Amino acid sequence: xxxxxxxxxxxxxxxxxxxxxxxxxxxxxxxxxxxxxxxxxxxxxxxxxxxxxxxxxxxxxxxxxxxxxxxxxxxxxxxxxxxxxxxxxxxxxxxxxxxxxxxxxxxxxxxxxxxxxxxxxxxxxxxxxxxxxxxxxxxxxxxxxxxxxxxxxxxxxxxxxxxxxxxxxxxxxxxxxxxxxxxxxxxxxxxxxxxxxxxxxxxxxxxxxxxxxxxxxxxxxxxxxxxxxxxxxxxxxxxxxxxxxxxxxxxxxxxxxxxxxxxxxxxxxxxxxxxxxxxxxxxxxxxxxxxxxxxxxxxxxxxxxxxxxxxxxxxxxxxxxxxxxxxxxxxxxxxxxxxxxxxxxxxxxxxxxxxxxxxxxxxxxxxxxxxxxxxxxxxxxxxxxxxxxxxxxxxxxxxxxxxxxxxxxxxxxxxx
Numbered sequence: 353x354x355x356x357x358x359x360x361x362x363x364x365x366x367x368x369x370x371x372x373x374x375x376x377x378x379x380x381x382x383x384x385x386x387x388x389x390x391x392x393x394x395x396x397x398x399x400x401x402x403x404x405x406x407x408x409x410x411x412x413x414x415x416x417x418x419x420x421x422x423x424x425x426x427x428x429x430x431x432x433x434x435x436x437x438x439x440x441x442x443x444x445x446x447x448x449x450x451x452x453x454x455x456x457x458x459x460x461x462x463x464x465x466x467x468x469x470x471x472x473x474x475x476x477x478x479x480x481x482x483x484x485x486x487x488x489x490x491x492x493x494x495x496x497x498x499x500x501x502x503x504x505x506x507x508x509x510x511x512x513x514x515x516x517x518x519x520x521x522x523x524x525x526x527x528x529x530x531x532x533x534x535x536x537x538x539x540x541x542x543x544x545x546x547x548x549x550x551x552x553x554x555x556x557x558x559x560x561x562x563x564x565x566x567x568x569x570x571x572x573x574x575x576x577x578x579x580x581x582x583x584x585x586x587x588x589x590x591x592x593x594x595x596x597x598x599x600x601x602x603x604x605x606x607x608x609x610x611x612x613x614x615x616x617x618x619x620x621x622x623x624x625x626x627x628x629x630x631x632x633x634x635x636x637x638x639x640x641x642x643x644x645x646x647x648x649x650x651x652x653x654x655x656x657x658x659x660x661x662x663x664x665x666x667x668x669x670x671x672x673x674x675x676x677x678x679x680x681x682x683x684x685x686x687x688x689x690x691x692x693x694x695x696x697x698x699x700x701x702x703x704x705x706x707x708x709x710x711x712x713x714x715x716x717x718x719x720x721x722x723x724x725x726x727x728x729x730x731x732x733x734x735x736x737x738x739x740x741x742x743x744x745x746x747x748x749x750x751x752x753x754x755x756x757x758x759x760x761x762x763x764x765x766x767x768x
Contacts, residue, residue, distance in 0.1 A: 369748045378690035382727050389446040400716040403700030412709040429487040430713040432459030436494040437720035456495050463488040476532050478522035483533040486545030489515040493552040516553045519546045520564045528591030529571035538588040541601040548608040599628045599640045599664025600653045603671045610674050621675050634736030636683040638664035666714045673721035682726035
């Protein structure tokens, strides 16, 4: 029995040793580029999309709905938006571009289906609420922006414009800048996506919502939290903060705010940079709660480890890339590649062994904005991580040596 226990301990220590060595290699992530059908393609992103395509066809969106309140919509929105980003780098006549449009169409149709809307309240000021309307309309707008005017489906154009009108009307008549997502419940991040779809409308078609967005932004600036940031949750009537800024929602809102008003977005980003980016064990991440505050994870944040938020860090990659700081985006990306325990083959790439497709969808969406040469231009230093790793390796080797030494000593002094 003792021999079996010692063997198990030694095996665990050897696995830990191998894991530390793996992590130190994995933090040097470099994307794989390849020419396909005449386009230079980021093969890692394509493989991530291939894996997600398989999962979506296998019902991943429905599965995620059982884990998250809006899992079905989020999966389709992120999946479709990632294909939109990927398609912009492709020749419009290529087979890959055609595949992208097919997948985007599937997600647009899935989100607009009655069963997708069934959990949302159609009797709110904005029918179906800010979350559903924002993400579904933004995805449709991105699809329309990929297409030439003659290629656009007239019914989709009409539906997109109708939804924009509903959003604008609700924003104009509502006292608070933050429309409800559910009855008596409002989260600013949902409304920011709604507003981004209005700005997207004005880029695709004749500008129409400049005044609405200007007024809305004025209300937003009057309901900031004590740090000067858009709060995480608010009172559904007054718009005043219920909960101050958090990393998961800040990372997300800043991405869309850059499209709505880059100047205000940059102001918010500067405050965000002061409060949320952090380093643990020599690797960069995004805190879930601002500097000086602590908290635990929830359904919005995902796991929070050493105050670093999973969702905040994953989405934060795209945030840094959006605000032209690819070096910081790449620094987080290296940590994701290492601790995401990726598995990859010719048909797909997945994280944490494919246990949570929602995480893969967010990661892939974030990756599409990080420049492929970020690993070349980045000044990200891994020295501190290597020092910590060296200490861990030393401790493991000492423990192994003690194990083997004790076993050898007992064998040599065994009495009969």
